[in-house]
Amino acid sequence: MPFSALGLSPALIHSATAMGFVAPTPIQEAAIPAILRGADVVGSAQTGSGKTAAFALPLLQRLHAGSPHTPRRVRALVLVPTRELAAQVGEVVRSLAQHLPQPVKVAVVFGGVSINPQMMGLRGGADVVVATPGRLLDLVEHNALQLANVNLLVLDEADRLLDLGFAEELQRTLALLPQQRQNLFFSATFPAAVQTLAEGLLTDPVRVAVADTPANEPSIAQRAIAVDASRRTQLLRHLVQEHQWSRVLVFVATQYAAEHVAEKLYKAGIFATPFHGGLSQGARKQVLQEFKDDRWQVVVTTDLAARGIDIAQLPAVVNYDLPRSAVDYVHRIGRTGRAGESGVAVSFVTADAEAHFRLIEKRQHLSLPREQIPGFEPTEVPPEATAASTGGIKGKRPSKKDKLRAAAAAAQAAKGQD
Structure with a gap:
């Protein structure tokens, strides 16, 4: 039409x-x-x-x-x-x-x-x-x-x-x-x-x-790679160089991590820069424009860039740290595979994050095999699951209001025992 x-x-x-x-x-x-x-x-x-x-x-x-x-x-x-x-x-x-x-x-x-x-x-x-x-x-x-x-x-x-x-x-x-x-x-x-x-x-x-049918879904190949937490930066560098990605958007959990990972990559010879809410608006605008102009190969960012960032022909997105919620996972990987282009979304799954990623898979109706990259095979063991564990998925933890209600109920119960 x-x-x-x-x-x-x-x-x-x-x-x-x-x-x-x-x-x-x-x-x-x-x-x-x-x-x-x-x-x-x-x-x-x-x-x-x-x-x-x-x-x-x-x-x-x-x-x-x-x-x-x-x-x-x-x-x-x-x-x-x-x-x-x-x-x-x-x-x-x-x-x-x-x-x-x-x-x-x-x-x-x-x-x-x-x-x-x-x-x-x-x-x-x-x-x-x-x-x-x-x-x-x-x-x-x-x-x-x-x-x-x-x-x-x-x-x-x-x-x-x-x-x-x-x-x-x-x-x-x-x-x-x-x-x-x-x-x-x-x-x-x-x-x-x-x-x-x-x-x-x-x-x-x-x-x-608009249903997520094969005809409408963006062409995004999703991968989950098992890796020890301490070796994620080395693995990231290996993947960037092996696949020769022209541009990569890397998601981390904190502003400090964005600065730290970008610095490590830059020292290793990869043109990387951080992007997060701690930067001035002018600096953020400049980073995005330079990334679109191919002046940076890797931008390491918080969830600030998970929405509203449209970068044409972005070949790859990497979840260095997993997103807190399954919804954020959708928005993060949606930065690639836009406007009919294809892309790849890689998630690093550490031992501590395995339970969390399984919940993301469940909510997104996914089942991704855990890849192991030669030379980066994980040695860490996942912690024992507890009945109270939610894997950190947003929405399952008690909210501030829940905690206040629980505290009020406890106080009322204590008062009734006096």
């Missing part, structure tokens, strides 16, 4: 073609007509499936169909969880809007940088705002923008927006918006919390779920 069959304007079709979109992806084919009709939409599809264009194209068409505002008032708001995703979504929206007969002003705002340039950029208003929730609220408090005219709200990576630290800001933002508006929720995964929010906010939504 061509884009012209979806009801898009010739200008937007021209923009999509100029960006290299040959034909709609399944999520675009299903979501765009529903959004153009004005329906609320819940869109679910794997990473790299074209979700951003699935909401950006009809968003721009609906803006263009409305009467122009002078001065500009924010009519579309896109909320995202990270700075990198904000920048990427803003870039896509601006590129798709460039051939419209009337210019569309897109403001991209996020924390971690000075608020003053963003306030200056909002002088005269904006048509579309792409924002992280915290910075958006800061700008509202500074009277730099108003949200009373928003008629279309997009939550991109909706599951992350409900993570600890975002839920309260999201609720405060929703309270500032008009009751009558179109709502679009997009994500690769939809846990129960997101479904609950959707039920409370959306009106008779159209649910678009």
Whole structure:
């Protein structure tokens, strides 16, 4: 099916073609007509499936169909969880809007940088705002923008927006918006919390779920390699050199590990650099651009880069440390095998992490053989499993509220014994 069959304007079709979109992806084919009709939409599809264009194209068409505002008032708001995703979504929206007969002003705002340039950029208003929730609220408090005219709200990576630290800001933002508006929720995964929010906010939504069929799944070869924890860096270096990967994204658990592993690789003659939340926004932007320009062979990162990072033709992803949750596993490996390309996702499975990886496999319906690389055969023995062990999977550990409830119950029981 061509884009012209979806009801898009010739200008937007021209923009999509100029960006290299040959034909709609399944999520675009299903979501765009529903959004153009004005329906609320819940869109679910794997990473790299074209979700951003699935909401950006009809968003721009609906803006263009409305009467122009002078001065500009924010009519579309896109909320995202990270700075990198904000920048990427803003870039896509601006590129798709460039051939419209009337210019569309897109403001991209996020924390971690000075608020003053963003306030200056909002002088005269904006048509579309792409924002992280915290910075958006800061700008509202500074009277730099108003949200009373928003008629279309997009939550991109909706599951992350409900993570600890975002839920309260999201609720405060929703309270500032008009009751009558179109709502679009997009994500690769939809846990129960997101479904609950959707039920409370959306009106008779159209649910678009692109099944992970062989035709739709990205071409990602998944591997699990058993290795001792102390030899992971050496094995990583061996794999990079043996497979001659032009670029590799390596995921670790902490900012310290990102710095440490990148330094070890660099000293071994591999052009590697860290990427994590401890870097300034300017440094993070520079690293990503240099990685896209093939100036770095390896970027060692935390889960900061697990979402919203689109690097064309990235051949390999390595889980040096396993992700905390099965959902994060999906997003990590989804950085490769994008836009019809193929890729490989390698997970290092140490003795201590074996039980955890089995739970990830169970939740992702996987069963990967444990490879052993000659010269790197593991010698460590997995610890004995305990009945209380969850393998560290996120969502199975007691939450802070659970602990508070347990403490209150214990205190009440002790009081009853007095």
